Amino acid sequence: MIFTPRLAVQVEAAIAPQLAAFARGALALDRFQPYPNIDRGRYAFVDEPELPALTDALLALACARTELPLHVVSTRAVRLGPGDYLLSHHDVRDDVPSVELIADLSERAVAHAAVHYREDGRPFFIVRSSPLSVAMTARSPATAANHTYLSKRYADAAVLRLMLRLR
Amino acid sequence: MFGVDTFDAAALGAQWRSQPAFPHVCLDGVFDPRALDGVMAVLDDEPVEHHQSDIFAFDATAPEPTTAAFGAIRDAFADAFAPLLSRVTARPVARVDMRAFAYRPGHYLLPHTDHQGTLGRVLAYALYLPSPEPPTGGELELYQCAPQSGGLGRPVHSTRFVPQPNRMVVFAVSDTSLHEVHEVRAGLRLSLAGWFYA
Numbered sequence: 183m184i185f186t187p188r189l190a191v192q193v194e195a196a197i198a199p200q201l202a203a204f205a206r207g208a209l210a211l212d213r214f215q216p217y218p219n220i221d222r223g224r225y226a227f228v229d230e231p232e233l234p235a236l237t238d239a240l241l242a243l244a245c246a247r248t249e250l251p252l253h254v255v256s257t258r259a260v261r262l263g264p265g266d267y268l269l270s271h272h273d274v275r276d277d278v279p280s281v282e283l284i285a286d287l288s289e290r291a292v293a294h295a296a297v298h299y300r301e302d303g304r305p306f307f308i309v310r311s312s313p314l315s316v317a318m319t320a321r322s323p324a325t326a327a328n329h330t331y332l333s334k335r336y337a338d339a340a341v342l343r344l345m346l347r348l349r
Numbered sequence: 350m351f352g353v354d355t356f357d358a359a360a361l362g363a364q365w366r367s368q369p370a371f372p373h374v375c376l377d378g379v380f381d382p383r384a385l386d387g388v389m390a391v392l393d394d395e396p397v398e399h400h401q402s403d404i405f406a407f408d409a410t411a412p413e414p415t416t417a418a419f420g421a422i423r424d425a426f427a428d429a430f431a432p433l434l435s436r437v438t439a440r441p442v443a444r445v446d447m448r449a450f451a452y453r454p455g456h457y458l459l460p461h462t463d464h465q466g467t468l469g470r471v472l473a474y475a476l477y478l479p480s481p482e483p484p485t486g487g488e489l490e491l492y493q494c495a496p497q498s499g500g501l502g503r504p505v506h507s508t509r510f511v512p513q514p515n516r517m518v519v520f521a522v523s524d525t526s527l528h529e530v531h532e533v534r535a536g537l538r539l540s541l542a543g544w545f546y547a
Contacts, residue, residue, distance in 0.1 A: 218503035220460045220492070221527055265532070267459060270403050298403065328403035333455050334486070334532050 189248060189281065189320035190299065190307035196243060196316040197236070202287050205236045206342060209259050209287070222272035225329070228259040236344065240283050244318055244348055252281060252348040259287075260329070262295070262341040268329040270300065276347070277323055283346040284309055284317040292332065292339045299327045311341065350384045350422070351429040361437040369506050370493035373520035374437060379476055380515050389478065391418040392449045392539075405458045408451040422541075423447040426476075431545060434472060434519060442471050442545035449478075452487050452538040458530035460492065462501075463522045463544070470522040472545040479514040480537045487512050487538035491520060492527040501527050512538050519545075 214226035237254060245252050260268070284297060288311065295311035302324045309317040319325075332339045356376060365372045380388065395410040414420040427445040435441045452458075463473050475489055489510045494502035504527075510518050520526055522544065530538075 219501060220504060220529075221462070221501045267403070269459065330403065331406075331457060331459065331532075335455060335534055 188306070189318055191247070192309055192312065192315050192317040193243070194312060194315050197239070197285055197287070197314045199314065201236055201239065202314055205233050205287050205344070206289070208233060209261075209342065212259070214259075214261055219272075221269075223268040223329075224266045225268055226261045230257055231259045231344070233257075233344070236285065237346065240285055240316060240344075240346055241348065243316060244281055244283055244346075247318055248281060250281075255280065255347045255349050257347075258345045260341075260343045260345060262329060262332050262339075262343075264332050264334040264337055264339050266341075267331040270298075270326040270328040273326045273328065274347075275323055275326065276321060278349065279323075280321045281348040282319045282321050282327070283344075283348065284319075285344040285346070286311065286313050286315045286317075287342040287344055288313045288340060289342075290340070292341050293336060294330060295332055295339065295341050296330045297327055297343075298330065299325060301325055350381055350388075350425050352378050352381050353429040353433055356433060358433055358436045361433075362439075365437055368508070370491045370508055371521055371523060371526045372438065373491055373508070373518060375510060376517045376519070377513070378515055379517045382515070385479060385515070388422060391416065391422060392478075395419055395449060397449075397451060403459075404461055407456045407458065408453065410449045412446065412448060414447065419447075419449075426541075427545075434545060438472060438519075438521065440471050440521070441547055444546045446543040446546075447541055448543055450538075450540045450542055452484070452530065452533045454533055454535055456538075457532040460527050460529040462524055462526045462528075464524045464526060469546050470544040471547055472519055473522050473526070474517055474519045474542060474545065475512075476517040476541040477512040477514055478539040478541065480539045482536040484512060484533045484536035484538040486531050486534040488531045489518055490529055490531060492529075494525065494527055501525060512540065
């Protein structure tokens with residue numbers, strides 16, 4: 183394992199624009215819930231959204247990249263606007279290794295919007311705002327991620343991420 | 350240097366005990382106005398670094414004053430306010446630490462409590478300074494939360510303080526003293542801040 187590079191990659195233009203647009207439309211009809219605990223995050227979310235075509239495409243991408251028979255453990259759509267964030271101590275940590283996918287479904291890139299991954303507190307990967315990209319990250323029980331604060335100076339900022347946990 | 354004699358400990362104590370969120374007080378006119386120019390000149394000599402994490406982005410001086418003059422301001426502040434705040438809060442305090450903070454556009458401090466069990470923080474304070482570019486944003490907000498699983502809970506009440514020059518806000522540090530500094534959208538927010546210890 184010491185010679186195997188850790189999976190931490192962001193693939194640009196990995197989602198078909200029509201698929202992303204369909205997913206945005208479907209999510210717009212879903213009831214996003216506001217997350218209540220501001221000491222951990224300010225954002226809205228939908229757990230297990232019904233996006234079978236997109237989910238299947240993302241899973242296929244991950245299996246091809248890792249050459250592993252992965253399956254989906256959980257999905258969550260996360261929406262952030264100006265002033266929103268998710269802190270690293272809010273991140274759900276798995277007891278076993280997993281692969282996390284982030285599909286960027288945002289309509290436009292947002293300045294300084296990113297997801298930061300750390301291992302035992304040490305940064306190792308930054309997922310930048312890039313619509314239609316897919317980021318894949320190998321997670322261990324010591325991995326934590328945060329979604330960076332979106333500045334209120336960008337009043338139109340709108341980030342939409344589909345998060346998949348795979349094993 | 351400080352106008353501590355102008356403050357009524359009994360009135361402040363009543364204010365302290367009456368808060369719907371965690372205990373806090375607000376004092377205006379902390380510095381003798383004649384001393385402020387000298388204080389600002391001292392702070393201008395302190396090295397400043399940028400600090401950033403998932404919870405904050407700001408510029409600040411070192412955890413301990415670098416210059417003797419800044420150390421003297423900290424010590425004078427402790428001598429002036431530790432006795433008063435001990436009476437107001439009924440929490441004996443003596444020692445204080447002090448850093449200068451500069452929040453520029455885009456800077457913020459997200460909700461947190463300041464509470465770390467081993468550090469002995471009793472009271473937190475923020476003392477706002479005059480700015481050449483008065484800020485838009487940068488308010489301090491203190492939250493009262495309804496308990497919920499997985500965190501401190503959603504805010505049900507809050508008190509917001511504008512960073513008015515020569516104003517100080519002091520609050521009790523606990524595992525529920527949730528507060529944040531709102532993003533500065535323009536201008537420059539300058540302050541001295543830190544904690545009182547027993």
